[in-house]
Amino acid sequence: MNLGLFSTKTLVETAPDHPCEVRTQRLFNVEETLDAQGQKTWKQESTRTTTTIAKYAHYQASSFQESLAAETGKSKEQFQKSLAKSSAAPQPTQVKTVSTTSATQVKGGVSRDSDSDSSSSSSGGKKKSKMIKFGTNVDLSDRHKWKDQLVELHKLPKWLNVTWAGNGLSHLGHTVLGMNSVQLYMKIPGCRTPAHQENLNLCSVNFNIGPGDCEWFAIPDQYWGELYRLCQKNNVDYLSGAYWPLPEDLFKAKIPLYRFTQKPGDMVFISPGAPHWVQATGWCNNIAWNTAPLDVDVFKLAIERYEFNKLQSYKSIVPMVHLCWNLAKNVKLKDEALHSLIKYVCMKSLQHTGRIENLMSSKGKHIVWHGRQDEDAPHYCFSCELEVFNILFVREVEKQHVVYCIDCALKISPILDGFVILREHLTDSLSQTYDSYELQSESAVSEVVHSLLTFNPQPSTPQAVH
Ligand SMILES: [Fe+2]
Ligand SMILES: [Zn+2]
The missing domain is CATH 2.60.120.650 (Cupin)
Incomplete structure (x- = not known):
């Protein structure tokens, strides 16, 4: 090189x-x-x-x-x-x-x-x-x-x-x-x-x-x-x-x-x-x-840190929910543990969407279809910097439309006064991605990657790979 x-x-x-x-x-x-x-x-x-x-x-x-x-x-x-x-x-x-x-x-x-x-x-x-x-x-x-x-x-x-x-x-x-x-x-x-x-x-x-x-x-x-x-x-x-x-x-x-x-x-x-x-x-x-x-080891640690960041109010610059949905849509995995982990994140995301939909209907609030382009950047809450997936709570701040998560939106206004609620994905389409996300039989990802990640030299040995 x-x-x-x-x-x-x-x-x-x-x-x-x-x-x-x-x-x-x-x-x-x-x-x-x-x-x-x-x-x-x-x-x-x-x-x-x-x-x-x-x-x-x-x-x-x-x-x-x-x-x-x-x-x-x-x-x-x-x-x-x-x-x-x-x-x-x-x-x-x-x-x-x-x-x-x-x-x-x-x-x-x-x-x-x-x-x-x-x-x-x-x-x-x-x-x-x-x-x-x-x-x-x-x-x-x-x-x-x-x-x-x-x-x-x-x-x-x-x-x-x-x-x-x-x-x-x-x-x-x-x-x-x-x-x-x-x-x-x-x-x-x-x-x-x-x-x-x-x-x-x-x-x-x-x-x-x-x-x-x-x-x-x-x-x-x-x-x-x-x-x-x-x-x-x-x-x-x-x-x-x-x-x-x-x-x-x-x-x-x-x-x-x-x-x-x-x-x-x-x-x-x-x-x-x-x-x-x-x-x-x-x-x-x-x-x-x-x-x-x-x-799976990489994604376990990544999801663990994603959750820890939420607890510490620290922004995760990789939107993990968005990423897991993209992986479910685009990548056929052969690693069962990783497949289950990604599917689990998607399931929690579907449940979260369902809870928001129920709450909005109990409040008589309409969720407006907005959609999204593949290249659109994912959204983060203007207030707490949490990733906001699918249902966006949008409000005008200093003549700009900004996105909030549901928790921050409800803190600002329990009746969501001044908020427009937008939907980026159809629930049917997410459910279909989830249901059709199946495991492939053999490992697509090189064994080399796994053996490298599990490589554990003694502390006196440099970790540099030449
Ligand atoms: Fe570094
Ligand atoms: Zn928030």
Whole structure:
């Protein structure tokens, strides 16, 4: 594969004015984050602005040049000092690590001395650390603008492809940026992606384009509850907050931690629900997207998170009910457990529609036929951000028609005054999809996907797939 198509040089040549989100962060040692008082914290603060690919590319290149000049100057100085003292060769900068993977990169790595020039990298220091910029969430979904790049990705094995029949996200019918489309990340040393699980616990595919490395941390999905508790203890919101877990806190809580280096050309495949966080140790670009292999374990975790998000009032950007109906309509499954799970979600959705219909008729409210086009984006409640499937409660807010879920609509007006109630699907058509949704006899989805998802290396083994 020609990953050079995603190099900064090619990106600038292809679309210099393409937007690039910027996260301005403080530079810290990979193992810790310090607050304004110099105390260790889990909070990962950043501010958000936007720029263009060309402008970020300029920043990325200048940062590399500056570091190179500093390193060259320092080497000369150290060499002269060592000569004057008649001592042995200069000692490399010492960096403490929690595993055998060294955080120090000789080539293209964080200059540890420049760390200490601009910040106190040890606890208790009060000097402010250097500010760095992370170019993030660059949208590469445009098939015309990024044709060469997207075509190149077709060379990947099918199960890693952004779009293919065995990927649930390919059946959504609309684009969810960064999930069923490619996103690009442009980095200098120290740029951090805070800890997170993927949306709905789905899988993610991440390539390091290089030239520098990235350092990854990950914990098995079974420990997410422990991580949730540690987040509460450290005053960060598990779902919406930005945090960088301190390795020592994870060890104390007996949470196994994977730590590994992603070299240029390495792909990291994050299995369902595994929390992970990443820091660039060199100058590099990454590309990433999500996949939802049609596998029962993937969908169990996804539905579990969909329900958990509802309890936490956190928006699920993958509309699971809409997705399950699309899968029931379009995909013949051979996996009995997955088939039953999807059918169950459809059944609950039918029951929910039935309850709303009964309630509306008891209130003497008419549900107006509205219908929907396949490419229409699914609806979310304006108030609670819950997915609203089929029956929409629509009201005018500031001269715009907005959709509510039934609960929020009833909270606003128990008699639904000012609401128009719309129907997107005919009950007969949903019932027919449900009744005709049958199992196929043999597994359509490659066994490879299942064996990969159940692959469970020991914590000392990197999860990167080369
Ligand atoms: Fe991720
Ligand atoms: Zn609502």
